Amino acid sequence: MINKRLNLVSFVSKSLLSCLLITCAFADSEDDTSSEKNWDVKNPQGVMKTISIDTEETTWSNLSISPDGKSIVFDMLGDIYSASIDGGNAVPLAQGFDWNMQPAFSPDGETIAFVSDRDGASNLWVMDANGENARQLSHEKTALIHTPSWSPDGNYIAVTKGFMSSRSIPAGEIWMFHRAGGDGVQVTSRAYGPHTQKNMTDPSFSPDGAYLYFTGDVTAGRVWEYGKNSTTELFNIMRHDLExxxxxxYIGGAGGAIVPTPSPDGRSMAYLKRQDDKTVLYLKDLKTGIDRRLFVNMERDHQETFGSEGNFAYFDWMPDGKHIIFWTNGKFNKIDVDSLNIDIIPIRVVAEKQIQQPPRFSVDVAPDEFDIKMIRWASTSPTGKYIVYQALGKLYRKDMATGKVRRLTKQNSHDEFYPSFSRDGKSIVYTSWSDDELGSVKVISITGGIGKTVSTEPGVYVEPKFSPGGNRVVFRRLAGGYLLSPEWSMEPGLYIADLTEKTMEKIMGSGFNAHFSASEDRIYFTSYVPASKYTELELCSVDLSGEDKRELLKGKKVTEYQLSPDGKWVAYTHQNNAFVAPFLATGSQQEVGIETGGLPVAQVSKTAGEYLHWSADSGSVGWSHAATVFQRSLNQAFSFLDGAPDDLPEPVSDGIDLSFSQKADKPESIIALVGGQIVTMRDADNNREIIDQGTVLVESNRIVAVGPVEEVKVPTNARKIDVTGKVLVPGFIDAHAHGSQARAEIIPQQNWKNISSLAFGVTTIHDPSNDSSEIFSASEMQRAGHILGPRIFSTGTILYGANSPRAFAGINSYEDALFHLKRLKDMGAVSVKSYNQPRREQRQQVLKAARELGLMVVPEGGGKLYQNMTMMADGHTTLEHALNIATGYSDLTQFWSQTDMAYNPTLVVAYGGLEGEKYWYDRTNVWENERLMRYVPRYIVEPRSIRRPTAPDDHYNHIKVATYAKKLRDAGVRVLLGAHGQREGLAAHWEMWMLNQGGFTPWESLRASSYDASISLGMDKDIGSIEVGKLADIVVINGEVLEDIRKSEMISHTMINGRLYNVKDMSEVASGKSKLKPLFFNRLDVNAMPSSTSEALKRKGERHLWVH
Known part of the structure; x- marks a missing residue:
């Protein structure tokens, strides 16, 4: 940004008294939700394709009956239609690329209220009954509007307004809007305040206008939880007295009560509740309280999902009060409430829809050489002579004068993390880690060498920083027990090491990113603001004994604080960019952000900024992002400083590139797998090629021949492996695989999660939510052969729409979207996860940026059916997670199958009922799986598996989800395997078994695990099938898996990148001699994780929206 130089008498007189504010480029979306005015969701930039729909079935259609009882209006695929109450061809009232839903007739029949995203977000609109004269009533930008219902006098419309807090599950309030407009009036308040995740929705008025009914979540606590028991009382119908x-x-009990729909005379109320696994339509006499069951086989309601768009497809009474019209099982039904006779209303819809093609780009899965992008802790020395950084687990030093780069240390016994300069620039303090010897805090000269250990005990150490004089080091000690050994984990916290006295003392038990500033006698650290429910970070300080705590700064969406050496400035990262402001101690806590309100603030970075650091004189601040390190002099950021130019330059966009080329690991062997049945998946859209007795010849990491034994000539120098009686299938691709790759950036040399996955045949993972720096570093280390595990691809950190400081991505323009996607691509992303951005225009802007940058977009499904359908129209690469409905019908199947969006239903955690993972705990003794228990700590598996709930099959939602997935795949939609990081490789097999439960043949289940996933993620040139030229990723199975998919787990060997491993001990066979060292829980008698590790893992799961 450019600011004119100000002639200030003094910093105090002008900056403090006048509260000078230097504005910056990015708006805080919580305070400024103004979106790009010229963005039109109806005409997004990109090529449109027209498709045709002809159907007599609809999916999840909300309906309303005209007051004269002659017509029905309903929604289908984002359009609103009208039809005769007797059926026939439907006539469109609101049709286009915008998404229109939930129509409701006004009491006089002249107007229809509905929800539309045509202004960029889902808002309340009204139109004339003939579809003309549409006008907008609400203008929300972050809250989600849905479920409109008219007041009896026709003047007001009640809606649900859904608010996201630190989690993207909206908590509802009921609001009323006047038909003439205005900002609306709040009727109910969220339970538990702004941090709640509990919903209220489904508003409706009593016919006399005295009461407003709605559905409210009555489960305990403010947090929405998965896996709730729908046979208990989850929701009640509430009655609000408007006087x-x-x-x-008002109505509740076992099975809950939702969707209050009073009769025209007000004497009874139709509503829904669960009985067993069924959603049942009931009629309650409001005087006697007696219920009558009207219809049993309603479509499954949303009590077990979020209800973010309402709890059911809304139904309506006929004006005579004797009939109810409802949608279920794809049809419109008319029920006589006295006789219970049901008639189908036959309606046909013929329509044209527009869609856009998804961004899908070819990924170079295994180049011989690759660029290192994920440089960590890059910092310029206080004197400006050197840059030190970490890559591939080791520290490097770049000489700024000569440009030469070399390793800082001479050892290879441990990995190196968290380098930080002394104030004089002569020394580096860093932490080490070895799976065998644990870690330490070390100091080494900037000229290199061996270094000395300053910690007095082994442990897990992070974030070391020198004191001003260089005679002390402050650092954080962590507990292990998950990915890292739990040895020496009893006393986590902040410590100070005295380099002169050679001592190490604990000063406090919490806090992180501790550092000194101007004085030797105070430590500054970051912690969570307690009242913020972990959504806000604060900067505090204590003395060297951990006492005299002072709360200094706090800021929404601030993720890092770093005080300058002279104590006069604070650098901080806000929404991924670096900012600087004067630091003023007043005795009370100050708020910082992009606008401090009382002090100057300058944005110094333009392309993201992490790893903040200062020059020795506090005259410049540095930061890095991906493989680039940056610096900005303060007099180039603040016009009141000496030496500032008349026109201040824009935030820094150019830096020093530290990336370098690295050879990828691959073997030098020639291996022939001879005699087995080969399920090639070659051209699996058109063929089912199976070679009953074949040979696969692998040279280095590529397949050079495949065919019947008699047709493949095996070279004399090849190592033959007899696989007679076994089945060879392509390596499994887990396209939705979460899981920790590090503990606070420390990547273990042996990650048991990755090893277990590989032992179960998973050779490639795509993780759509993780810490960017951790997972991209792990990916590079795996590719270089430094760690053992599947190939790792990821989105990095999600583009979150909720108020979580480390994941929230504010997108209010295309430029914002481009910024966020570019920073992720710079670190190594091949895809991004658009995660419940509340406005459709935001999601479209992400797509446009992705198409420009060559990234794929794999959005969170989020349990929002209508939003999912807009994702199909807008052209997302995949849909991650199951639809929140039990099944779709002809309209949706036709629509989806004409897009090119793949489906990853993640059956282990499928929305809407009991998750698939629980089925396998229920039906199998998971803790007795020898291979799983060899590679996964028993204290991880046993608590989830030994004492397990049980339920009938029809309560397990995954079977219904898989059944509809089969219909979609038969229609041409690619269905992928996504085990969500559950149960460490075994869950990938559960996914295949569950697809089989839904009707997929064993071969089709295997296709989902390889061929379909490779094409959907742009990796089919290298993986997904066993054919010449592809990478040698092969699973060897001891069983006739084509006859019984449950035999998929019976693996003898996994080959990845041409390296063959015996899954019994993960020792390398034929391609090399590597052997697995004992995992820490095998060499130690470990029975539990330390509590602080459990809490950190929970926090990490909450941050990335996965729980394992």
């Missing part, structure tokens, strides 16, 4: 304001539970 007194009293709200009380």
């Amino acid at each position: 007194t304001g009293e709200t009380r539970s």
